[in-house]
Amino acid sequence: MELTPLRLRIKRTSGWQEYDVQVSPGAYVLDALEAAGAQDGSLLFRHSCHHASCGSCGLRVNGREKLACVTPLRDVLRGHRLVQLEPLRNFPVIGDLLVEFNPFMHKLDSLDMPLRRRVDPLGSRPNLERIEEHTAPDLAAAFNRFENCIECGLCVSACPVAGQDAQYAGPAMLAAAGRLATEPRGRLLADVLARVDHEQGLWRCHGVFECSEVCPANVDPAREIMKLRARLLGASARERT
């Protein structure tokens, strides 16, 4: 197999460092990163599933939030030989590309959200090849799914508000609340709304939509936030009349 040489420029805790690696033609950013890791055992990064389900390999590739495992190098190289990798923003950096997820997980966990959901035949981005479009609704009702959110943190990294205010609930948690409001799974709707209807919640979002832009799982957090706002505004308008 013919290998392609390329250079990784990685923002480490100690400063920028470059690695020359060789990868196969169909390789992904994570393959290049693992090749750099094989050269330098002190280089720190997370990875697990290699198919965009564990959410552990999020980073910034040429300044943009990506999952290293499903980002083809050819898409980010575009004829060049250099790729720049940085840790996610808006998370404390533990070392190199490793970031601290505990406060992020704590926010998600505070919703106490059951993660298994019904099959949703009308996904946020219709795609006629999806099995959901082909399965009769009465049969689909017997099937279940994991929530689409893989908790990778890309949306939080891309959010300009999360960068200024660590207290902000952030797009992932607000999107989860939106999903729970749509399908409460035994939770009380009023409790779910109370957790996000405050200054550091829904109303802190500036509507930049970067979260939806970078989401690798079609969760569309901005849309969930706007839907929740509409719901709460509608409720308050009804109370006044």
Place this chain on the structure above:
Amino acid sequence: MAAPARAVVIGAGSTGSALAHDLSLRGLQVTVVDRAGVASGATGHNQAQLHSGARYAVNDPESARECIQENWILRRILPEGLELNDGLFVALDEPGMAYRRAFLEGCSDSGIPVRELPVEEALQLEPLLDQRILAAIQVPDGVFDPYRLCLSFLATACRNGAEVRTFCEVVQLDTANRTVVIRSRRTNATESLHADVVINAAGPWAGSVAALAGSHVPLEPSAGAMLTIDRRVCNMVINLLAPPGDGDIIVPQRQTSILGTTSWKVDDPDDIPISPEQIESILEVAGAMIPAIRQARQRGAMAAARPLLLVEGAGGRATTRAFKCIDHAAGGAPGFFSVVGGKTTTARLMAEKTADQVCEFLDIQSACRTRDLPLLSHRKWIGAWS
């Protein structure tokens, strides 16, 4: 009261994570060490199939029985970590139909419930299947998130006092002095851990860990390549009704489908290249079951080394998925154990059997409690990075 016995578990994959949970419940003070992050090896690069055991029912009945038993247990202890839509074995040709009888008998012998569906019903449940399928048999397969499975085991273990040291490499294993020396990849500092017992759960790397103690494990790493596509093409896990072969399982997960696997012997679990021929062979078999796969966009490709137990005379597919816990006392390393083989589906059972041996060695009277105790959410995991 005496201080609790200290155990060091090497490897934070499914086996090591389940072991940390089991041993903590039995009152040991556990430290898990991994050279990288949680589930960054064979467990992470896994097809994510919660096995019913049906795949092994004909050739490997022991593994089949273990799979179905553990499948029921995981449904109890990890309800939030599973997509439970069952699995379907489909026959595409006459050889597949000829395999049908042995398959049904094997499932029956192993206690795996099956339901043979009329083809018409199967095609309603799975409308993207090739319309020419000849038979369809439903089994209780499922789908999990291997990473979250490990985090749930570890979160629960940590709640019970365990400690996890990721990004720390074992550099010295001195069983005579009950000492494990680790080096942090973050700070480069070394640290000496006292260990009454050391358990090697390093998966395909178990051989190099055992070598640190001058011991040997009967391991035959077998690589498997998998391919992910950008859409979900089935509701259930789709398996080819035939003796296990390459690319004959389609595991749907969220909005993707994971196709695989291939199987070949590897010497170095750190270096597994995937050739275009392998990708093509996976697409060929999976595409024969669900033609829409041919039109889908590839979203990722991965390979992992399965830490298979070496059985003399077997090899590759024929090698058993069974596991073994090895006490290295006979090899001159008392208090050192290795657990090899098995599957992520049977990780809890591997931990139970290993913990039984460890407790016997330490003369600790404590029964396994992991069969019924629900695990904490993966979100309760408090990462330890030092």
